[in-house]
Amino acid sequence: MSPDQGLPATSAPAPENLPERSQLRADLKLIADMIEKGSRVLDIGCEDGALLEYLFREKQVTGRGIELSQAGVNACVARGLSVIQGNADTDLGNYPDDAFDYAVLSQTLQAVHAPHLVLEQLARIGRKTIVSFPNFGYWKVRRRLLLQGRMPVTRVLPAQWYETPNIHLCTIRDFLLLCEDLNVEVERSLILDERGRMTTARSLWWANLIGQQAIFLLRRKS
Amino acid sequence: MGLKRQDLAARLDKMIKGETSPALEARAQALPGHQVELGHDEPLKLDCGVELNAFTVAYQTYGRLNADRSNAILVCHALTGDQFMTGDHPVTGKPGWWRQLVGPGLVLDTNRFFLICSNVIGGCLGTTGPKSINPETGQPWGLDFPVITIRDMVRAQRQLIDHLGIDKLFCVIGGSMGGMQVLEWASSYPERVYAAVPLATAARHTAQNIAFHEVGRQAIMADPEWHGGKYQEAGKIPRAGLSVARMTAHITYLSEPALHRKFGRRLQDRKELTYGFDADFQVESYLRHQGYSFVERFDANSYLYITRAMDYFDLASEHDGVLANAFKSTPVRFCIISFTSDWLFPTSENRDIVHALNAVAADVSFVEIESDAGHDAFLLDEPDFRNTLRGFLNGCAERLGIAAQ
Numbered sequence: 001m002s003p004d005q006g007l008p009a010t011s012a013p014a015p016e017n018l019p020e021r022s023q024l025r026a027d028l029k030l031i032a033d034m035i036e037k038g039s040r041v042l043d044i045g046c047e048d049g050a051l052l053e054y055l056f057r058e059k060q061v062t063g064r065g066i067e068l069s070q071a072g073v074n075a076c077v078a079r080g081l082s083v084i085q086g087n088a089d090t091d092l093g094n095y096p097d098d099a100f101d102y103a104v105l106s107q108t109l110q111a112v113h114a115p116h117l118v119l120e121q122l123a124r125i126g127r128k129t130i131v132s133f134p135n136f137g138y139w140k141v142r143r144r145l146l147l148q149g150r151m152p153v154t155r156v157l158p159a160q161w162y163e164t165p166n167i168h169l170c171t172i173r174d175f176l177l178l179c180e181d182l183n184v185e186v187e188r189s190l191i192l193d194e195r196g197r198m199t200t201a202r203s204l205w206w207a208n209l210i211g212q213q214a215i216f217l218l219r220r221k222s
Numbered sequence: 223m224g225l226k227r228q229d230l231a232a233r234l235d236k237m238i239k240g241e242t243s244p245a246l247e248a249r250a251q252a253l254p255g256h257q258v259e260l261g262h263d264e265p266l267k268l269d270c271g272v273e274l275n276a277f278t279v280a281y282q283t284y285g286r287l288n289a290d291r292s293n294a295i296l297v298c299h300a301l302t303g304d305q306f307m308t309g310d311h312p313v314t315g316k317p318g319w320w321r322q323l324v325g326p327g328l329v330l331d332t333n334r335f336f337l338i339c340s341n342v343i344g345g346c347l348g349t350t351g352p353k354s355i356n357p358e359t360g361q362p363w364g365l366d367f368p369v370i371t372i373r374d375m376v377r378a379q380r381q382l383i384d385h386l387g388i389d390k391l392f393c394v395i396g397g398s399m400g401g402m403q404v405l406e407w408a409s410s411y412p413e414r415v416y417a418a419v420p421l422a423t424a425a426r427h428t429a430q431n432i433a434f435h436e437v438g439r440q441a442i443m444a445d446p447e448w449h450g451g452k453y454q455e456a457g458k459i460p461r462a463g464l465s466v467a468r469m470t471a472h473i474t475y476l477s478e479p480a481l482h483r484k485f486g487r488r489l490q491d492r493k494e495l496t497y498g499f500d501a502d503f504q505v506e507s508y509l510r511h512q513g514y515s516f517v518e519r520f521d522a523n524s525y526l527y528i529t530r531a532m533d534y535f536d537l538a539s540e541h542d543g544v545l546a547n548a549f550k551s552t553p554v555r556f557c558i559i560s561f562t563s564d565w566l567f568p569t570s571e572n573r574d575i576v577h578a579l580n581a582v583a584a585d586v587s588f589v590e591i592e593s594d595a596g597h598d599a600f601l602l603d604e605p606d607f608r609n610t611l612r613g614f615l616n617g618c619a620e621r622l623g624i625a626a627q
Binding site for chain 2: 062064070073076077078079080081082083084086094096100
């Protein structure tokens, strides 16, 4: 799809109102719902391993994680998950092609040094890639820049500019252009509103305005 | 460290005279624990080409093997370690080297697991080594003992595990040289290991580490009491040389912050410098003590052989120079742990193993633990280390359904 023609319709219906079986963060739950049972998953930036543990318990997934913080890795390994201390910029190159069914990068893309190289690696390692990130095109971000002339501080971008770990922020449109350059196509996309709920958008223009976060399921173009 | 000067002087005197302590000898001869003679059914084929048709392995076990023989953990000891991991050591009388981790309710829980630790081939605490009698000559092997490798140590352990009737080890774990054996186990016998925990180790011995070992060996061989390796026949012990080897090595096991914290520039039992070469500083006194006490429990020739085995270790070279090839399609679950202040086996060396395992998409966890204790950190009960290891072992045990007994 071209980034200038609307978003593909979300192919799956919104997750049904199933009772929550664990306290998984809403955006992670949406990612988990994209993942097929019994698959192999690499979660980059897996934090305390909440997604991996959920996937292992609920979907019998074979999971691996990479996490930068020692506290995060310790927490993961201590709960029996297979996680290495490492970083998306330097520790992806060793994995073989198609080593995983899914490579997941949740809320991490904007914090890496070279997002384009990381995304390229993800698309190589995973048959499919799931990426979520805060949308810098969100209307409140634009408003703060436009009216106050200040760097935005929002729920998903809570840090001040001088202390934020987010060094490569992008909009949904920027991201899709990058995917295009990397020969990666969107299989599914989810736009999340301020409360982390899924919302629908008629066009890319609209999605880029109302989406505070976005989640994309990507695959290499054949 | 509470050693008084007189005590040190007495030890030094004993050292110079080269006497052996009869009490010590007696304790070493009446070694407790298990010993088994192996090699009759299957000779031990060493990397150097020699085959041993009969060799003894001394080992200790802790805990009980469960009915389906699925809870066995093989612990591989480090260069100067031995099979007495916990409890009072039969030779030194001091607590075992891994007392902080091995025991009921501890990380290596003897209520849940069956732990096996054997003295390595080439060692000096019951397993065949250069101190043993060469059946062909009736004399101690000395330098006629074949040069052994890490892989040879693992081959001997594999025969022990066969002898114990264990098909698959729940886990193989060890630090430093023990970690090298863990890697060799996972690479040579992947179908016989469920989980592998190499701690503070490397897939090859670095030039710097070989260099330190060479200093130690030269110190031993420069001691006139070494007698070209035939000191047993001469009734001597190369105490000075072995002490210096231990002192050098001991520095590499610590870190500058740890030494500073422990000793700083503090003086030993004196108010001012003596303007001489006595042990003015606490750190000198400590090292001398480490050296002297080591001589009482370790054989100089064994030290030569075992350091050599570590020097020769390069797992990649056994696999066309590509470390990842050592682990192709491995089913083993790995947990690699390094320590921030370890400059002997730094995190980078451990991370190289992680990268090789990633290259074959192996199941691997990797944690770097914050500690200022240097290489020796793996012997200590650091909370992050303990929790990580416990979590990993619990996760594995849960998947295999191994419960506490």
